[in-house]
Structures are given as C-alpha cells and as structure tokens.
Amino acid sequence: MADSSFDIVSKLDRQEVDNAVNQAVKEVGQRYDFRNTGASITLGGDEIVMTANAEERVLAVLDVLQSKLIRRGISLKALDVGEPKQSGKEVRLAASLKEGISTEDAKKISKIVRDEGPKSIKARIEGDELRVSSKSRDDLQSVISLLKGKDLEVALQFVNYR
Secondary structure (H helix, E strand, O other), X not given: OOXXXXXXXXXXXXXXXXXXXXXXXXXXXXXXXXXXXXXEEEEEOOEEEEEEOOHHHHHHHHHHHHHHHHHOOOOHHHEEEOOOEEEOOEEEEEEEEOOOOOHHHHHHHHHHHHHHOOOOOEEEEEOOEEEEEEOOHHHHHHHHHHXXXXXXXXXXXXXXXX
C-alpha cells in the first residue's frame, strides 16, 4: 500500500487580505472617532501601512484592521507588526505580511512531529513547506491535531491530503 501524505504550508489568500484592508479603510473613513485624525490604511505589496495623527489613533486603526482580518479567516500570526514611528506630524505603523515557513520553523515543526507524533510518521522539508507522510491515515490525522494544539509562530494550513 502506498504512503498517504499531506503538506504543511503557510500561505495567505491575497484576495481575502485585500478585502479585509478595503473593509478596514471603509470603516476608518466612516467612524466618528477617526474624523480629523488623518487616519488611513494602505496596502502595498507585502506591507500594510497605517497612519494617524496620534499613536493611540494608529493603534486603534490597527485594531480595526485585525478585526477585519480575523473575520475574513486570516490568522494574525501572518501579520508582523512593527513599532509606531513619529514622522513629522503623523504617526506611521507598518505591518508586513508573512508567507511561507522559514527553515528554522520547519525544523521546529519537524522535531515536534518526530518527538510527539506517532513513530511511523516521516516529515521532510521541501522549500518553504513540509511534507508529512505515513502508511496510516489515522497517524496523519493525529499529527494534524497535534500541530493545531501547539502554539507556533506561524499560521499553518494542511493541504494536499491524499
């Protein structure tokens, strides 16, 4: 019998990120507490930049954005938020989008699978994803539930289950 396998990846649905940013822009433009604060959100490539006239306002804009991302099913682990920086009369806050599993994170995940998962599991790193294989589908299911229970720094998705 052939091995069953699945891939562990960390990918973003760009359309959902774009939709979340557009919803946040709309809400920031309509809310009374953001009037005359110069609050704005822009998405450019892999970075979301939020601006306002005070640090509290830019953090409130971040909160609006995070709530829209969560509602759209995007993990906040995929958002790497920097520190608010004063730039002239405005405060800027940059948040970069993280995709892919770094080599060190892949090694950590592989070690967790080897140490705590069933013994028949094989995990190997392939670029920015991890392929997990075993003869038993039940073992693969237990690895998925094991990793969902762990608090890792990356947002994980389990794809190509076969």
